[in-house]
Amino acid sequence: MSANLSPLLLEAKAVAKHFGGVKALQEVSLSIRRGEIYGLIGPNGAGKTTFFNCMTGLYVPDGGGFVFDGTPLVADAPDKAAGRGIARTFQNIRLFGNMTALENVMVGRHVRTGAGVLGAMFRNAATRAEEAAIRQRAIDLLHYVRIEERADDLARNLSYGDQRRLEIARALATDPKLLCLDEPAAGMNATETEQLRDLIEGIRRDGTTILLIEHDVKLVMGLCDRVAVLDYGALVIEDVPAVVQKDQRVIEAYLGA
Amino acid sequence: MKKGQFFRSMPGIGLAAALLIALPFVAALGGQAWVRILDFAILYVFLALGLNIVVGLAGLLDLGYIAFYAVGAYTWALLASPHFGLHWPIWAILPLGAGLACFAGVLLGSPTLKLRGDYLAIVTLGFGEIVRIFLNNLNAPINVTNGPQGITLIDPVSFGAFKFSGATQILGVSLSGPQKYYFLLVALAILVIIINVRLQNSRVGRAWQAIREDEIAAKAIGINTRNLKLLAFAMGASFGGVAGGIFSAMQGFVSPESFSLIESIMILAMVVLGGMGHIPGVILGAVLLTVLPEVLRYGVGPLQMAVFGKMLVDPESLRMLIFGLALVLVMRFKPAGLWPSPERQRELQETGK
Numbered sequence: 322m323s324a325n326l327s328p329l330l331l332e333a334k335a336v337a338k339h340f341g342g343v344k345a346l347q348e349v350s351l352s353i354r355r356g357e358i359y360g361l362i363g364p365n366g367a368g369k370t371t372f373f374n375c376m377t378g379l380y381v382p383d384g385g386g387f388v389f390d391g392t393p394l395v396a397d398a399p400d401k402a403a404g405r406g407i408a409r410t411f412q413n414i415r416l417f418g419n420m421t422a423l424e425n426v427m428v429g430r431h432v433r434t435g436a437g438v439l440g441a442m443f444r445n446a447a448t449r450a451e452e453a454a455i456r457q458r459a460i461d462l463l464h465y466v467r468i469e470e471r472a473d474d475l476a477r478n479l480s481y482g483d484q485r486r487l488e489i490a491r492a493l494a495t496d497p498k499l500l501c502l503d504e505p506a507a508g509m510n511a512t513e514t515e516q517l518r519d520l521i522e523g524i525r526r527d528g529t530t531i532l533l534i535e536h537d538v539k540l541v542m543g544l545c546d547r548v549a550v551l552d553y554g555a556l557v558i559e560d561v562p563a564v565v566q567k568d569q570r571v572i573e574a575y576l577g578a
Numbered sequence: 579m580k581k582g583q584f585f586r587s588m589p590g591i592g593l594a595a596a597l598l599i600a601l602p603f604v605a606a607l608g609g610q611a612w613v614r615i616l617d618f619a620i621l622y623v624f625l626a627l628g629l630n631i632v633v634g635l636a637g638l639l640d641l642g643y644i645a646f647y648a649v650g651a652y653t654w655a656l657l658a659s660p661h662f663g664l665h666w667p668i669w670a671i672l673p674l675g676a677g678l679a680c681f682a683g684v685l686l687g688s689p690t691l692k693l694r695g696d697y698l699a700i701v702t703l704g705f706g707e708i709v710r711i712f713l714n715n716l717n718a719p720i721n722v723t724n725g726p727q728g729i730t731l732i733d734p735v736s737f738g739a740f741k742f743s744g745a746t747q748i749l750g751v752s753l754s755g756p757q758k759y760y761f762l763l764v765a766l767a768i769l770v771i772i773i774n775v776r777l778q779n780s781r782v783g784r785a786w787q788a789i790r791e792d793e794i795a796a797k798a799i800g801i802n803t804r805n806l807k808l809l810a811f812a813m814g815a816s817f818g819g820v821a822g823g824i825f826s827a828m829q830g831f832v833s834p835e836s837f838s839l840i841e842s843i844m845i846l847a848m849v850v851l852g853g854m855g856h857i858p859g860v861i862l863g864a865v866l867l868t869v870l871p872e873v874l875r876y877g878v879g880p881l882q883m884a885v886f887g888k889m890l891v892d893p894e895s896l897r898m899l900i901f902g903l904a905l906v907l908v909m910r911f912k913p914a915g916l917w918p919s920p921e922r923q924r925e926l927q928e929t930g931k
Contacts, residue, residue, distance in 0.1 A: 377798060403800030411798075417791035420784070428788045432800030434781055438809065441780030442773050448780075455781070495799055 337384035360545035408497035418477035426459035429494025613756040628817025634855035636810035637790025642706025646815040648837035650675040650822025658733035679819025687811035728833025853915030
């Protein structure tokens with residue numbers, strides 16, 4: 322894969338996070354290259370989601386930090402992380418339930434648009450044009466994830482699989498450079514997983530780098546260019562799937578020593 | 579394109595306008611008291627829509643909303659009454675009142691940014707009470723608010739020589755003071771309805787709703803929740819301030835008594851009972867909750883006389899009993915409000931089978 326030669330997009334440098342005495346992350350360093358699909362796997366409680374939360378600014382790391390696209394990420398500023406180009410989905414889907422699917426995606430454009438209260442009140446030409454562009458982009462994204470016929474339904478009334486798709490569409494609406502998916506295939510059947518796989522590959526083809534946390538080892542190994550394995554908050558290995566799959570420590574971590 | 583629910587067709591607008599114009603004259607047949615009740619109904623529409631921004635859109639449970647109303651009311655009362663001998667014009671006081679209320683909103687908002695739900699409700703409740711107690715006690719050492727006696731002889735709204743108090747002849751039609759205020763209030767209410775509709779379907783309005791639905795997800799997609807929450811408090815408070823100013827001028831008298839906790843709760847009840855976040859619902863809630871107690875006030879006594887031939891229960895307590903019961907019943911059988919938004923209505927029908 323040519324992805325190996327492309328420049329770094331995200332670099333994690335010795336990221337550490339403790340909760341009381343529990344070392345959720347122990348100096349984890351890894352690097353994601355532009356244009357790749359990067360998998361992050363590990364048993365339950367290995368620190369995958371904690372890593373995600375540190376990166377997207379929901380948690381403040383106790384040590385280390387991130388360099389994204391050449392400049393450091395500010396800790397404890399989730400809204401800024403989105404502005405820089407990091408978008409995420411959540412392990413337990415977090416949609417805006419009482420808003421329609423279309424509105425959910427429209428909210429995603431917030432960080433790339435600028436109309437304020439006065440614009441809203443006076444509806445000047447610039448605001449109207451921006452509003453039309455937001456709507457059009459949101460409709461396009463619903464088409465992209467193939468739930469356009471659910472546009473006017475409340476997000477909470479969507480099926481589980483559609484909710485996952487909607488969350489991805491909302492994340493894509495922020496024009497991310499890096500899209501982080503936290504267990505997107507959890508609870509999906511084989512067909513749905515296959516469709517998800519096509520969607521993720523499509524997103525990468527369209528130029529977005531992807532960080533994928535996933536339990537489904539088969540999906541990860543088939544989809545990712547490189548994979549990192551976490552166990553007890555420490556990085557075990559970071560390599561191409563073929564190497565990771567054969568690594569004795571990974572087999573032990575998953576099957577128990 | 580989503581448009582305001584009201585302004586859909588020309589005949590619709592015409593009919594609504596004709597009704598709105600005829601209403602104060604019909605009410606006047608029952609006496610000027612009914613016109614005043616109508617005035618208050620519209621004033622509360624204005625207030626409830628202001629609170630709807632904070633509670634309905636941004637989802638911040640505010641139990642001290644009346645404090646901003648009080649700020650606006652006292653701003654007008656102090657700057658346009660013999661109390662300080664000041665008689666400032668409306669175009670100076672009303673924006674100042676809105677500005678001060680807005681400032682109070684930010685003042686309340688900033689320490690409460692990390693609080694949600696019940697905790698926020700308690701702090702805002704406390705804030706409302708603090709403002710009221712301040713007004714009650716700020717008559718010593720310097721007499722600013724005249725304490726519990728309140729401020730009297732407040733100037734009415736006037737534009738140049740045109741005063742809103744007392745009767746005037748306009749185009750051969752005699753308009754009483756309350757009728758003139760009615761038209762002023764309707765104009766203001768239409769303005770606030772337009773602002774509400776436009777805010778709701780805007781970038782800022784959607785961000786507010788996102789915060790209401792899931793604050794963490796809202797942050798994760800790049801919404802600055804701190805600034806937007808402050809903005810919601812500030813906007814809601816400004817509306818409260820304007821309403822307070824008009825209240826002050828209309829009554830000609832203010833005292834801390836008018837700004838008690840029960841008033842905050844009533845306005846919140848209007849928003850919730852009507853259909854939180856749904857503008858026509860909020861308007862309905864405000865009108866019902868203002869008019870119903872008055873209808874009961876005048877209706878309960880005579881009704882008892884007619885049915886039993888004597889007064890069995892004190893009309894005043896029976897009125898509040900029936901009113902309370904009505905609230906409970908609505909919440910039991912229409913939990914999303916009397917007139918919820920179409921999306922929520924559909925959902926309730928789906929799950930309510």
